Amino acid sequence: MSIEVKNISYTYMAKTPFERKALENVTLTIEKGEFVAIIGHTGSGKSTLAEHLNGLLVPSTGEVCVDGVNLKGKGNDVRLAKHKVGIVFQYPEHQIFAETIYEDIAFGPRNSGKAEKEVEIQVRNAMQFVGLDYDLFAQRSPFQLSGGQMRRVAIAGVIAMEPDYLIMDEPSAGLDPVSRDAIFTQLMAVFKKRDIAVILITHSMEEAAQYADRLLVMSKGQIAIDGKTSEVFKEQRGTLQEVGLDVPESIKLTDLLCAKGLKIEGQALTKEQLVEYIKKAKGWS
Ligand SMILES: Nc1ncnc2c1ncn2[C@@H]1O[C@H](COP(=O)(O)OP(=O)(O)O)[C@@H](O)[C@H]1O
Numbered sequence: 521m522s523i524e525v526k527n528i529s530y531t532y533m534a535k536t537p538f539e540r541k542a543l544e545n546v547t548l549t550i551e552k553g554e555f556v557a558i559i560g561h562t563g564s565g566k567s568t569l570a571e572h573l574n575g576l577l578v579p580s581t582g583e584v585c586v587d588g589v590n591l592k593g594k595g596n597d598v599r600l601a602k603h604k605v606g607i608v609f610q611y612p613e614h615q616i617f618a619e620t621i622y623e624d625i626a627f628g629p630r631n632s633g634k635a636e637k638e639v640e641i642q643v644r645n646a647m648q649f650v651g652l653d654y655d656l657f658a659q660r661s662p663f664q665l666s667g668g669q670m671r672r673v674a675i676a677g678v679i680a681m682e683p684d685y686l687i688m689d690e691p692s693a694g695l696d697p698v699s700r701d702a703i704f705t706q707l708m709a710v711f712k713k714r715d716i717a718v719i720l721i722t723h724s725m726e727e728a729a730q731y732a733d734r735l736l737v738m739s740k741g742q743i744a745i746d747g748k749t750s751e752v753f754k755e756q757r758g759t760l761q762e763v764g765l766d767v768p769e770s771i772k773l774t775d776l777l778c779a780k781g782l783k784i785e786g787q788a789l790t791k792e793q794l795v796e797y798i799k800k801a802k803g804w805s
């Protein structure tokens with residue numbers, strides 16, 4: 521069970537003066553059960569790649585298969601394959617449109633032909649997942665909510681589709697730290713509870729290091745690095761720098777402490793890990 525991307529390229533506004541090559545010969549496989557982060561500079565092609573994974577964009581060349589089904593076709597199996605991939609777009613709250621939170625979250629499940637009773641169950645489950653009380657919020661207008669709450673509604677709308685592959689395009693962009701943590705707590709709960717793949721697109725090295733087991737680094741429409749998170753930060757710092765990226769702050773801090781003579785063993789991917797390493801180096805634990 522996987523998404524296979526085979527040598528795809530994509531050009532926006534092809535054959536016009538505004539032609540823009542956004543993806544070039546991208547090949548990768550994402551298996552169910554993986555937590556992958558896609559990182560890279562603005563304009564490196566992350567969102568364009570994401571939109572190929574559920575058939576929103578059709579590659580100029582190459583192909584995308586979900587569980588063995590090529591998304592290029594038109595049949596019922598293609599429709600079902602596309603439904604397995606859910607995308608939470610960047611600033612998803614801009615796409616909220618319904619009059620009530622219930623209606624907004626119900627849109628996807630209803631569209632895939634579910635009976636209303638089942639739709640309601642999925643809306644309830646999805647709201648519970650993102651921490652919005654059903655009785656309190658279901659009939660409210662989504663437009664009265666705070667930014668963080670609106671984003672949770674948008675995420676619930678995708679969760680309600682019960683995707684096997686969940687893509688989140690910069691889910692924490694512009695959020696306060698509390699809303700950000702809430703969203704990641706929910707995301708990890710979904711990831712652990714169901715055997716899905718999560719594909720997290722992020723600008724933040726800290727987020728990528730904390731949550732993802734595998735990193736895909738994009739640069740100029742290509743995959744510059746594809747590897748295990750810990751190995752990428754250990755072995756590919758030069759390449760990261762070449763594409764204008766850096767390692768997480770916890771690793772930089774480790775370097776500074778080591779340069780000052782503290783003997784830290786290991787690579788701290790998070791602040792918490794660094795604290796543990798420092799305690800050990802100091803003999804405090
Ligand atoms: N709708 C579009 N029309 C034309 N060019 C686009 C469009 N969307 C993105 N691009 C261009 O494609 C490239 C990749 O963009 P994008 O996939 O949005 O990158 P990222 O998500 O990494 O910031 C950029 O050069 C961007 O300007």
Ligand SMILES: [Mg+2]
Pocket residue numbers: 566567568610689
């Ligand atoms: Mg983007």
